[in-house]
Structure formats: C-alpha cells, structure tokens
C-alpha cells in the first residue's frame with residue numbers, strides 16, 4: 056500500500072531522513088485527514104530501516120518542530136499585542152488632536168462647524184469638492200478631515216485586533232480586565248512575562264508613573280491606581296473605597312497574568328473571586344449609609 | 354473497580370505513605386525513591402482515576418500507544434510515557450509546551466506536538482492510527498466534541514480516558530447537568546464503560562472510560 060496523494064501522506068514523505076530541518080518543517084506544516092499506520096508505512100517507504108529508527112527520527116522531528124513553533128508563537132504573540140495597543144493609542148490620540156485643530160480651523164469658514172472626530176467624519180463625507188467651504192483653505196480643510204476620519208477608522212480596526220488577540224495571549228487577564236486594559240497592562244510592563252513577574256502593588260500603579268515619581272520626590276500623595284482606574288470595579292466604586300478596590304483588582308490581575316504566563320490555562324474561578332471581593336468592598340457603602348460616618352480608605 | 358495497575362505503575366511507599374509511582378526523571382518536584390517517582394493524583398486526573406480504582410484498560414509496556422490531549426507542562430503525560438510505549442502529547446498553549454519539551458527530553462518515546470486538539474487533521478500526518486488509548490484533559494469548552502473528533506485515532510478495542518471539567522463548559526450550571534450533556538453528546542461516538550467523580554482529588558470533574566462505537 057503506497058500513497059500518492061501528498062495531502063494525505065505521512066510527515067516523513069516530505070522529509071529527508073538526513074535533514075532534520077526538513078523533517079521539522081514537515082511536522083509543522085503537514086496535515087492529513089486520517090491517521091494511518093505511519094511507522095509501518097515509513098519502513099515500507101524506506102524512510103527508516105525499522106520502527107525503532109522511525110521513532111527516533113520522529114522524536115527528533117517533533118522536538119525540533121515544537122521548539123521552533125513555541126519560540127515563534129511566544130515571541131510573536133505578546134510582541135504583536137504590545138505594538139498593536141501602542142499603535143491604537145497613538146492613532147486615537149493623534150486623531151483627537153488633529154480633530155481639535157480641524158474644528159478650530161473649520162470654525163473660521165464653516166457656519167456648521169462641529170467638534171471632534173464626528174465633525175471630521177461629517178465634513179469628510181460632504182459632497183462637492185469642498186465647494187461649500189469658502190476661501191483658499193477649503194480644500195485643505197476637507198482633505199485634513201479625510202485624514203482624521205481615516206486615522207479614527209484605523210484606531211477602531213486596531214482596537215478590534217487587540218480585542219481578538221488578547222484572549223489568545225492572556226486568556227485570564229483578558230477575561231478579568233477586558234481585552235484592551237489587559238493589552239495595555241502587558242504593554243506598560245513590556246510583555247506578559249514582565250507583567251507576571253511584577254508585584255501586584257506595581258501593577259496597581261502601572262501607567263501612573265508621573266504621579267508615582269512626584270510622590271517619591273515628596274510633593275504628592277501616593278497614587279492609588281494607574282490604568283486599572285478604567286476597570287469597572289475601580290471606577291464604579293465610591294471614591295473612599297477606590298483604593299481598596301484598586302488593590303483587589305490589581306491582586307487578581309497579577310494572579311491572572313501569572314496563570315497566563317506560567318500555565319496558559321483558563322481559570323474561570325478567578326472571575327468569580329474578583330466579583331466577590333468587589334461586592335464585599337461595595338457592601339461597606341451600604342453599611343456606612345446605615346451607620347453614617349465610616350473610616351476612609353488608606 | 355479494579356486493583357490492577359498497568360505494568361510499570363506500582364504502589365510504593367514514600368515517606369511512610371503508599372502512593373502510585375512510575376520510573377523516570379522527576380518533572381514537577383514530586384518525591385522520588387531511587388528510580389521511582391510518586392504520581393500525585395491531586396495534580397493528575399488520570400492519576401486520580403487510577404487511585405479511585407477505575408478500570409482504565411491500560412496494560413503498560415513498549416507496545417502500548419497513547420494519544421494525550423491537553424498535555425500542558427507534562428505532569429501526567431510524563432508518567433504515561435514512563436509506563437507506556439510511543440506517546441503523542443498534544444498541547445496548544447505555547448508557554449506550558451516549553452515545560453513539556455523539558456519533560457520530554459529524557460523520554461525517547463514521548464512526542465510533543467504544539468497543536469489544537471479540535472483540529473486533528475493538523476497532526477494526523479504525525480500521530481499513528483489505532484492507538485490503544487486517547488487520554489483527554491483539555492479543560493476547555495466543547496470537551497465532548499474534542500473526544501469525538503479524535504476518535505479516528507483510536508483502535509477498535511482502544512479506550513478513551515476522559516476527564517471532564519464542568520466549569521470549563523459553564524461556570525454557572527450544576528456540574529451534574531453539564532456532565533449529563535457531555536455524556537449525551539459523547540454517545541454519538543462512544544459507549545461509556547465507567548464513570549466516576551474525581552473528588553476528593555479534583556472538584557467538579559468527571560472521569561470517564563469509554564470505547565469507540567463501530568463505524
């Protein structure tokens with residue numbers, strides 16, 4: 056029995072027994088609909104003298120293939136995410152800045168001037184070669200509006216990419232923090248491994264570096280939170296309990312980052328634990344309402 | 354219930370307590386006694402199934418072939434490779450696979466594969482047909498589907514040894530309801546021979562021994 060259909064052949068049919076690289080490549084890139092008795096077929100095809108020799112070659116090929124794939128994936132995944140979320144932030148910030156400039160400029164000639172990205176989009180969509188904007192600047196204003204609208208579109212596409220990608224890089228962190236905040240934390244730390252190695256007190260203030268340095272120089276209170284401020288559990292908690300909420304969120308996010316880095320397994324129980332902590336913290340507000348007063352946090 | 358263990362798996366004393374053990378290089382800091390290393394059922398669903406006396410149908414020995422799905426860092430599959438023959442370990446997360454590679458280093462018939470168990474065609478050109486056992490511990494949604502997709506690798510008289518994690522399917526539902534659904538879906542391709550909850554070793558997990566239906 057020989058096989059001629061390369062789409063359903065064993066890995067060894069594409070591999071040169073004396074070239075480990077070609078073997079590893081065949082393991083990584085090959086496929087077949089159904090398994091077959093590969094050891095016997097490989098011996099039959101003369102790839103190996105006997106099954107022992109076949110298994111030795113298979114061991115070498117799978118090890119090399121898997122090592123290469125792991126290295127590639129690890130490097131690719133979180134680096135890609137870091138760049139994507141930074142590019143997203145840059146696009147958003149730049150689009151907003153330019154939109155402001157556009158509205159200022161547009162206001163000098165456009166009786167219907169609006170504000171922000173919405174105005175840029177609306178202006179870019181108007182018919183007629185900027186004919187309805189008087190003056191020499193009309194064409195330039197419209198052209199600028201188009202750039203701003205494009206930039207805003209790009210930011211949205213990048214956000215979608217980040218939302219899709221983060222759960223595969225860091226499934227637990229993405230579930231607990233939401234994919235965009237998770238990506239931002241990874242980016243601020245410089246990578247998932249770096250984030251996993253940070254103490255939760257550092258995670259709590261990531262993104263608040265300016266405030267932290269001001270505090271260290273002695274002329275500001277210590278920041279209670281960095282970018283995790285945007286997490287619902289922090290933002291949605293009354294101000295006097297926000298420090299506790301930020302600490303609880305940072306604690307759980309640190310654990311999630313460690314699980315993602317060291318095991319990669321999704322642990323839904325983390326979600327429930329965080330929810331419980333936040334409920335307990337928020338329950339203080341009810342207690343205080345009843346008793347009035349109450350000690351502030353920190 | 355059975356007391357029979359596969360060849361190469363023994364109950365031995367470690368620090369005064371009787372424990373399952375296999376012969377091989379230690380992988381996860383488990384206690385050792387000369388060439389033997391303890392197999393911790395609290396960290397291994399297959400270990401728990403053996404500890405609970407389930408009849409997993411493994412004989413052990415160089416001729417026995419195993420496809421292991423969800424190998425993670427290699428805790429369990431390293432024990433399997435210690436007592437069985439050619440063992441194919443599939444794991445789709447990159448980071449634990451790095452540790453799996455280390456565990457596989459000293460085991461010449463343990464083949465690591467970075468692949469998605471939901472896409473068997475991406476490794477069917479490597480994994481041989483008619484394996485004696487498919488061991489599955491993927492802890493992800495759609496566990497019955499994964500088992501059905503991988504039936505193609507199993508010999509007619511082979512065994513599926515499946516650990517179902519209820520919370521991976523749905524955190525909010527009663528585990529027994531989740532298990533019932535999994536059993537129903539599994540019946541499309543398997544006959545269940547034995548099943549047992551894996552407490553106290555693993556909360557809300559069901560261990561299943563099944564054989565493939567013909568056709």
Ligand SMILES: C[S@@+](CC[C@H](N)C(=O)[O-])C[C@H]1O[C@@H](n2cnc3c(N)ncnc32)[C@H](O)[C@@H]1O
Pocket residue numbers: 318319320396397398422423424425426427428429430443444445446449468469470471490491492493
């Ligand atoms: C509970 S852990 C396995 C522990 C391991 N069996 C042991 O006892 O040493 C589940 C593993 O399945 C992996 N996994 C989840 N879905 C998978 C899939 N579709 N294909 C391959 N592996 C998957 C996860 O990445 C995780 O490492």
